[in-house]
Amino acid sequence: MSKRDYYEILGVARNASDDELKKAYRRCAMKHHPDRNPGDAAAEAAFKECKEAYEVLSDANKRRAYDQHGHAAFEHGMGGGGGAGAGYADMGDIFGDIFGNIFGGGAGPRGPRRGADIGYVMELSLEEAVCGVERQIEIPTLDACDTCSGSGSIDGKIETCATCGGRGQVRFQRGIFSMQQACPHCGGRGQTIANPCGDCHGQGRVERNKTLQVKIPAGVDTGDRIRLAGEGEAGPTGVPPGDLYVEVRVREHEIFQRDGDDLHCEVPIRISQAALGDIVRVPTLNGDAEIRLPAETQSGKLFRLRGKGVKSVRSRSEGDLYCRVVVETPVNLTTEQRELMEKFEATFSGESARRHSPRSATFLDGVKGFWDRMTS
Missing domain, CATH: 1.10.287.110 (DnaJ domain)
Incomplete structure (x- = not known):
């Protein structure tokens, strides 16, 4: 078949x-x-x-x-x-055995293996990532069998494999080549179990969910990994376990956008605040702060608050907070407010408009020049 x-x-x-x-x-x-x-x-x-x-x-x-x-x-x-x-048998084994036999060496048993590493993705809020957090997680894994203490033997008796003599590998000749492979009798372990454990069937490990406390340091960002040595899958009998790698994913925030150790946010302001100047309170991760708007502030102007960003998990230096002000058009005007706005708009005419709105005047001049070129 x-x-x-x-x-x-x-x-x-x-x-x-x-x-x-x-x-x-x-x-x-x-x-x-x-x-x-x-x-x-x-x-x-x-x-x-x-x-x-x-x-x-x-x-x-x-x-x-x-x-x-x-x-x-x-x-x-x-x-x-x-x-x-x-x-x-791979080519590395083949040539290793040839030269080993010629010069009196010979490849020894393979070095100790480890259990498999495990990956776990932990999702955090921006506040948790910036301040650090301790979380309890549950992971499915292969863990050391409690019944046989990970030995695979119900009575603790483990014998040297008679086929490979404990080396975990056997040699065979193929023409001029001396080849080496894992022992088929013991699976490369070099030992055999006379009375295998009934719970793990001689493997020394069983499937179970493991609960762990994971401490995430302050300042981590998406893509950072925390290694927990020895918390991965248990290895075969007599082999150390692998490691657990916890990878961080930071959720999007409703106010701040993160760029490395810096934070960015938009701050809406009224047209009167932009024109006359004002002191505006803005949020930070450690409470409110103030930015001073000078008179005639334009929409999109960037204000930098030093040290109000994220403390780096590596250098412990602190990033900055960048606040971009956005002039918000007023809505739901009352009759009085509308009348005032109309009177205000009426003051922008002729040279007054050019003097008080230079960017708008420059833009209109550019448009006029464009159409003149198109129609000439």
């Missing part, structure tokens, strides 16, 4: 990222896990199929070989029918 395509098994595209592969594998593994489907032979077969697919596609060298040659990359002269994980 022909084997199914590994990408099809995991339900991902051929250009899927490592993160997409990991998420797809988790979904597939949790759906078909034997603990959730006791006595279901089809589910057990699907679980093994999904595990085999991920073991190949999560390894860059194996994935490259699979993309080029399909399942044939792990058969026909590539180590026999021991499955994808057992049959493949």
Whole structure:
């Protein structure tokens, strides 16, 4: 019976990222896990199929070989029918073994692995990001099994693998090449368990939701990450856990826009305030502040309040607050206000208009010149 395509098994595209592969594998593994489907032979077969697919596609060298040659990359002269994980040896292993044998060295067992890292996105308000906050989060993860204390053995007895002698790897000869691969008997761990734990099936870890307290420092911004060492997935037996990375996302604010450590906001003012000048109170993250409007302030003028921005999470320096004033056209005028506005407008005529509204006069001159050129 022909084997199914590994990408099809995991339900991902051929250009899927490592993160997409990991998420797809988790979904597939949790759906078909034997603990959730006791006595279901089809589910057990699907679980093994999904595990085999991920073991190949999560390894860059194996994935490259699979993309080029399909399942044939792990058969026909590539180590026999021991499955994808057992049959493949990458070129780094091949040349390492050749030169190791020639010069009396030899590649030793692979260095200690770690459990998988976990990513978590935390959404914050601007105030929380600026001031810092402590949050409790819950994450689904693989955690050390309590029953066997993460050993995978119900009685604590772990033996050296008889096949690889504890090295975690086995060698075989292919012509002039000496090849090296993970031991198929112990899965590369170098140890075997005589009496596996019933709760974790000898894996030393189980699926569970873990609750953590995360302290977010003041001044963080979107894209910043906080690393919690050792709070990722538990590794296989005897292997340290991965890390948890909490990535910050700051929601949009109804008043302020953030640009690094600086803040920006718009401040509406009345036409009379702009013309006569005034003192206007504006909001900051630490209470109100004042800006002094000079007479004849134009709409769009920018005022800078030093040190009223965000305190940097890295340098601890403080950003500034930039207030852009916007002259607001009055609405819902009373009869008296309308009459006053009409009298005021009547004062703008001839040279008076040019003197009191220079930008408007310049604009009208430009328009007149444009039409004269168009009609000449």
